[in-house]
Amino acid sequence: MKILLTGGGTGGHIYPALAIGKYMQQQDSATELLYIGTERGMESKIVRRANVPFESIEITGFKRKLSYDNVRTVIRFLRGVNRSKQLIKQFKPDVVIGTGGYVCGPVVYAAARLGIPTFIHEQNAIPGLTNKFLTSFVSHVGVSFEDSLSYFAKAKQVSFTGNPCASQVIEAIPGRGRASLDLESNQRYALIVGGSRGAKALNQAVIALAREQEQLEKLSQYRIVFATGEIYYDDTLQALKDNAAYRNGQIMLLPYINNMAEVLSDASIVISRSGASSLAEINALGKPSILIPSPNVTNNHQEANARSLESVGAAEIILESELSGTHLLEKLSALLLDDHKLAKMSAASQFLAVPDSASRIALALARIMKR
Incomplete structure (x- = not known):
């Protein structure tokens, strides 16, 4: 054929x-x-x-x-x-x-x-x-x-x-994502990714989030893995090089993730844009998510995509106009410190999977x- x-x-x-x-x-x-x-x-x-x-x-x-x-x-x-x-x-x-x-x-x-x-x-x-x-x-x-x-x-x-x-993504073997990140086999982490090219607004929010040291200490059992996008990596690294959360390894920066299926598979929660392919992968793996739709797309279709997950309890949404480091960290903390809520979101995400x-x-x- x-x-x-x-x-x-x-x-x-x-x-x-x-x-x-x-x-x-x-x-x-x-x-x-x-x-x-x-x-x-x-x-x-x-x-x-x-x-x-x-x-x-x-x-x-x-x-x-x-x-x-x-x-x-x-x-x-x-x-x-x-x-x-x-x-x-x-x-x-x-x-x-x-x-x-x-x-x-x-x-x-x-x-x-x-x-x-x-x-x-x-x-x-x-x-x-x-x-x-x-x-x-x-x-x-x-x-x-x-x-x-x-x-x-x-x-x-x-x-x-x-x-x-x-x-x-359902073919991803559990554990390989952590191994590729040099994390312990039981290490839990939140994955933040702004799409294949990265997202400037999300990068700025993560830089601001990293300064919230007192709140980050409450999430000490978690790592935050952040794929910046190649064009934003150097600037983000420069902004965080002296930051305590970055220096102690709680926040990990990567320009791009080549083995996304594996890293996604091992994540406890995903923070991302709401492109359709990303959502399909998130649902296939039953991952809870915080979605930040890009406002710079035709017909605002990313928000429509995200609302389809929010409507069944699989995701929470932060519009870019409301995005800040403090807001993102508050929402992330509330979910990561509530295993029952994460489990419900995971089940709802799997419900949408095809x-x-x-x-x-x-x-x-x-x-x-x-x-």
């Missing part, structure tokens, strides 16, 4: 595509993959690092306001469609899978026009512009949140699949390829 993958811009679009590809290769080792993205997007590095063949097209996203730039975008889109058709005819895929981001627009559209089975996956509670555009053309739509089904009423087929990233997401997607792909 040959599978063409596309999606980009953020890790939230890229990792689900790679998760689907990996799962399909696990089912059939003869499966060939090709990924189409842009050279400027994160996918150019992430996909190549995953040893998946990569080709690129040039495309930019539409502005939501009337702009001459949109005329250029239409021209790039048409060129992207032509380039995609060339790559598709060369690779001859059995199915084309798009996971969002503007790059998948011309690729999936081109495949649909060529009569190739197409599947798009929507990770967020509120669909992105590209997936909305593609709805009428594709063979099947998969969604991560059941509440999203209504957005795709015009689709030929649509199903609740969950997020394929969930299927990967651990067989990848197999659901594989079933949908099998159906559209038989037509």
Whole structure:
């Protein structure tokens, strides 16, 4: 089988595509993959690092306001469609899978026009512009949140699949996360991560949190593992180098976590943005969480994602406008010092999990390829 993958811009679009590809290769080792993205997007590095063949097209996203730039975008889109058709005819895929981001627009559209089975996956509670555009053309739509089904009423087929990233993290072996952090086998820790690129507001809050020495001493049995994001690491390290909690090891700084599934698996609680793939991983592992939705996303979809967890008691939310070191530490302390509350949140998180997401997607792909 040959599978063409596309999606980009953020890790939230890229990792689900790679998760689907990996799962399909696990089912059939003869499966060939090709990924189409842009050279400027994160996918150019992430996909190549995953040893998946990569080709690129040039495309930019539409502005939501009337702009001459949109005329250029239409021209790039048409060129992207032509380039995609060339790559598709060369690779001859059995199915084309798009996971969002503007790059998948011309690729999936081109495949649909060529009569190739197409599947798009929507990770967020509120669909992105590209997936909305593609709805009428594709063979099947998969969604991560059941509440999203209504957005795709015009689709030929649509199903609740969950997020394929969930299927990967459940394979994490307990204890390896602690070992990779050089922690004792029984050491408990809170994991703070601001997404694949980091989050400036969260970094500033953690720097402020580190100054709350009296409150931190009440959490002496916990470590705080903070992935700053590579672009914020040096500044954060400089700000904390003389801080007592950092110097005594209670706060651990990392620029990036390559074995996220393992580190996430061993965490007692997770503080993060609320990108859909992150939430899928959190739920798959049944982790309590404090979510800080990014306000800088289309349709404020991260808050919608986070509210879906909050509504069942799986997470608590701090809006970025309310975020401070003191507020974050107060909420974190209240949860870490209440094992009963953590257990209830963990059970609620597991309730939302869709651990067989990848197999659901594989079933949908099998159906559209038989037509």
